[in-house]
Amino acid sequence: MAQASINTFINAMRKEFASWISKLNALNDHSLQRRYLYAAALFVTLMVTIAITGQQIIKDASDRHLQGMHHSTMVSDQLRDLLLRTSDLETAIQRFIITPNPKTSSAVKRSSDRLGSTLGIVQDSSWVKEHSQFSSSIKRLGEQATRLRTDIDRLIEMRRDIEEWFPAMRLMIGTMQPISVEFTSAAGLALEEAYEEMDDPKQQEIYRAFSAIRHGWLQLISEYRLYIANRFGVFVGNVNAGIEIRTKNITLYLEKISRLLNKLDAFKQRGQLQFVGEVSLDEMKELAHHWQATYIEVAKIINSEYWRMDLVILRHNIEPLLTNLRTDLLGLQQKLEIGIKSEAKNLSINASRLSMWLWIFCLAGILATIVGHYLFRRSVLIPLASMSTALRDEASDKNGTTIPKTNVSEIQDMVSAFDTMREQVHMRQQRLEIILDNAAEGIITIDKHGTIETFNNAAEHLFGYRHQDVIGKNISTLTKTPIRNQRDLITLYDKNDGINILDRELEMEARRQDGTLFVVSVKVSETIIQGNKLFTAIVADISERKSMIENLRRMAERDGLTGLYNREYFQTELQRVVERCRDNHSPGVSLLYVDLDNFKYVNDTQGHAAGDKLLIEVSGLLKNRARKGDLVARFGGDEFIVLLYDTNPTLAFSVAESFRKLLADYVYGQGAERVDVGCSIGVTNISKGTTSADDALSQADLACHLAKRNGRNQVYQFNPADQSKMNDMTLDMGWSLRIKDAIERNRFTLMYQPIVSNKDGKVHSYEVLLRMLNDNNDIIMPSGFLPSAERFGLAEDIDRWVITHTIEAFINSHHLLPGLRLAINLSAKTLTDFSVCELIHQQLKENQIDPARLTFEITETVAIADMSVARSFLAILKELGCRTALDDFGSGFTSFAYLRELPVDELKIDGRYIKNIINNTVDQAMVKAMNEVAHTLNMVTIAEFVEDEACLNLLQKMGIDYSQGYHLAQPDTMEGCIAAAHRQNEQKKIMVSG
Structure with a gap:
C-alpha cells in the first residue's frame, strides 16, 4: 500500500518536472525566472529523493503510536473541560453570592449539572476503564461532585430565608424594631400630655426633657442603623473603623438616654409628672433596658464569624471541595502528561534514525545554496545593487541619477516601475505641501531631538515666524517651557502632575515672535520614517475660547x-x-x-x-x-x-x-x-x-x-446669650402654622364695610375685610397675622381663600341685596401669579356672576414695586369684566406720575389725608388734586377713614364720589349688612308714607 503511494507521488513529480521543462523552453534565455527555475528544478529533485526515503521511515512509527496518542489526547481534553466546568461553577457561585436571584441560582445549578455530566462521560470512557489508576481517581471526583451539589442546594435555600441567612435579623425585626416603635409612641404620648399643661413652667421643663429623650432615641436608632449598614458593607472604606465609631456613638446615646430617664424619674419622685407621663416613663425605662440587652446580643452575633451563614457554608464546605476537585484534576493531568512523554520517548528513537537523513538533506541543501548564490549574484544581485543606489539617491532628493542597463527583463521592468513611482511620489509630495500650506491649523513636524523640520503657512500666521526662520531650530523657540530632549518633547507637565501628550489634545502656553504668550491646543502624534521618530503637532489658537469660558465662570460666580x-x-x-x-x-x-x-x-x-x-x-x-x-x-x-x-x-x-x-x-x-x-x-x-x-x-x-x-x-x-432671643423670631413661624391650619379648617371669616355714595347716601359696594378666628372663636385682626403670612409666602393662599369664599357669599346673598357689589384686596405676591386670574375667571363662569359686581384692589406701594406686573394683572381683570381699584393712593411721592399707566376704575385716597382734613389745608389741597386728576382719567374717587359728619360734608363739597369709614358704618357680617340694608329701606318707607 505504501509502495503504491510512493509510485503515485513519483509519477506526479515527473509530470510536474515535465511541465517546468516546457515553461523553461518558452521563457527568454536572459529571464530571471528561467535561471531561477533551473536552480529550483535541481534543488527539488534532490529534496524529493530525500523526502521519499524519510517519509517511509516515519510512517511506520506514526502508525504504531497514532491510536494511543489519540486516546490520551481525548482524555486530556476532557480533563481540561472538567477544570473549565469547575471554574465556571465557582464563578456562578460567586455571582450568586453577590446577586442572589432566580437567574444566578439557576446558573449555579446548570454549572453543577454540567460538571456532573462531564464527569460521567469521563467515567464511561473506555480508555479510563482500561487504566485502573485513572478509574479510581475519576470515581473519587464523582463523589466529591455529589457532596458539592448537596452543599450548593443548601446554600441556595439558605439565601431565600433572610433570617437563616443573617441570624441576627430575627432579633432586629422581631424584638428591636417593635421596642423602638413603642418607645417613640410612649414619648409622644408624654409630650402631648405635657404640651397641654405648657402654662406651668415645670411642665415646660418636663416637655423639654421628654422632647430631648425622644430626639436622643431617634439619634440612637439612626446610629444603630448606620452600625448595621457599616457591617453589611453599604459604605465604602474601613468597615471595622466605621463599626467602632458607631458602637461608641450608640454607647454615648444610651448613656444620654439613661441620664434623661433618671432626670424624668426625679420629676416622678417629686410628684410632678402627670399620669400618662409616669406610665410612659416606666414603659420607656423597661423598653430602653430591653433594647440595650437585645442590642448586646445582636452585636455578639454580628461581630462573630457566623453573622452570615452563607459565607460559613462557602468557606468551610464549598471552597474546600472546589479546591480538592481542582487539585485532583491537575494530578490526573500530570499523570496523563507522563504517559504522553513515554509515547514521545518511543517516537524519539525513530527521530534519531531520521536525523541521519536530515544531515544528508542539510549537506545537499548547503551545496545547492552555494551554487544558487553564485548564479543569483551574477544575474540578479549586481544589477539590483545599482538599482538600490538609484533609490537612495532619489530618497536624498538627488535628482538625475541614472540606472545602468541590464539584460534581465525583470530588472528592466523594475526600472520602468521605479521611474513611474518617482513621478507619483513627486506629485503626492506637491499635493501634500498644498494641503499643509492651506490647512486652518498650524502643523509642525519635529524630530526626536526637538528640531523643527516642517512649518506650514497657518503656523507662520499663528506664531509670527517665517518657516525659513524656524526650520532647523529647537521647538523651545515656540514654547514657554524649555524642551531639551525627547523626554521633554513627548511629556509636558502642568502645575500638578505629568501628562503624556501623545494622541491627546492638551492646552499649553506658546510664545510668538514678539514674545507675547497665548494659549493653544496641541495634539501630537508619533510616526516612524526610515527608523527615525518624528512627531507631528497640530496647533490651534484657543485664546478666545478660553476667554469666553472665563467670562462664563465669572458670570456664574x-x-x-x-x-x-x-x-x-x-x-x-x-x-x-x-x-x-x-x-x-x-x-x-x-x-x-x-x-x-x-x-x-x-x-x-x-x-x-x-x-x-x-x-x-x-x-x-x-x-x-x-x-x-x-x-x-x-x-x-x-x-x-x-x-x-x-x-x-x-x-x-x-x-x-x-x-x-x-x-x-x-x-x-x-x-x-x-x-x-x-x-x-x-x-x-x-x-x-x-x-x-x-x-x-x-x-x-x-x-x-x-x-x-x-x-x-x-x-x-x-454672643451665645442671644440665642434665647430667637424665641421672639420663631413667633412668626408659629403664626405660619396657625395660618395654614386656618386655611385648611376655614378658620377665617369675612367682614364687610359699606362704601357709601356722597350724592344720595346709598351703599355703592362693600369692601371685604378678613378676620381670623382663634381656638376660642375670638377675632384676630389682620395686623396680627398678615405680616407673618407675607414673610412666609402664605399671602397668595389667603387671597385664594378670600376670592373663593367672597364669591360664595355673593351667591348666597345677592338676591337679598339687589345690586350687591364686593371689593376684594389682593397682596403683592398674588400679582405675580397669573393663575389667580384663571381662578377668578373659572369662579365667575361656573357661578354665572356678572364680573362688574366684583372690584379688585391693590395698594399703591404694591403697584410701585413692579409696575409692569401690576399693569398686566389689572389689564387681565379688566378683560374679564371686573372693576379695579388703587388703594392707599397718595402714600408715595410719585403717585401722579404713574397713575395714568394703571388700568383702574376707582381711586381710594390714603386715609392719612382724610383724618385731619378739616384742620389741614395742605391735606385739603392734596385731596382736591387727587380728585381732579382721577376724574380727568375717568376714575371715581373713594375717601377712606371718614370718622365724623364734618369730614363727610367737606368731602361732599369737594366732589369726592364715595366715602368709607366708621362714621358711616363699621365692618359687619353679611347677615348684619343685610339687616342694616332692610332697616334703612324700612325707614325710607316710613318717611315717604309720613
Missing part, C-alpha cells in the same frame, strides 16, 4: 447687577471656611451681615432704576473699604455679606463699625432729593464650635435683626 460675588459662590466659600475652622486648619474668620436701612424707601419712591443705582454705588463702597483678601458678596435684595479672614471678634467689630460709618456718611442723591441710606450690621465669629454654615449665617442674620430692633444704623455682635 458674580452678581449681575453689582459685580460682587453672588449668593451661591458665598455659600460655597462659607461652607469651606466653616469646615477649615472646625478642623483647626484656619485662623479666625468673622462674618458680617449688612442690611441697608433705607433702600426700600428709595426703591418705592424713586423707582427700580434708582434702587439699582443705589445698590451699585453701595457695592463699590463696600468693596473699596474691604481688604483685598476679604470676600464681599451680595446676598440678595439690599443685603450684603462680608467674610473677614485672619481676624478676631474685636477687630471684626471695628471693621463692621467702619462699614457702618461709611454708609452712614453716604448720601444717595438723584435729582433734587437726597436720602441718607445707612445700614444695620450683624457680626458673628466663625470658630471651631461653629456647627455649620447655616448656623453661622443664622447667627449673623439674628445679630443684624437685633441691630435693626435696637434702632437701626448700628452694629451688633452676636
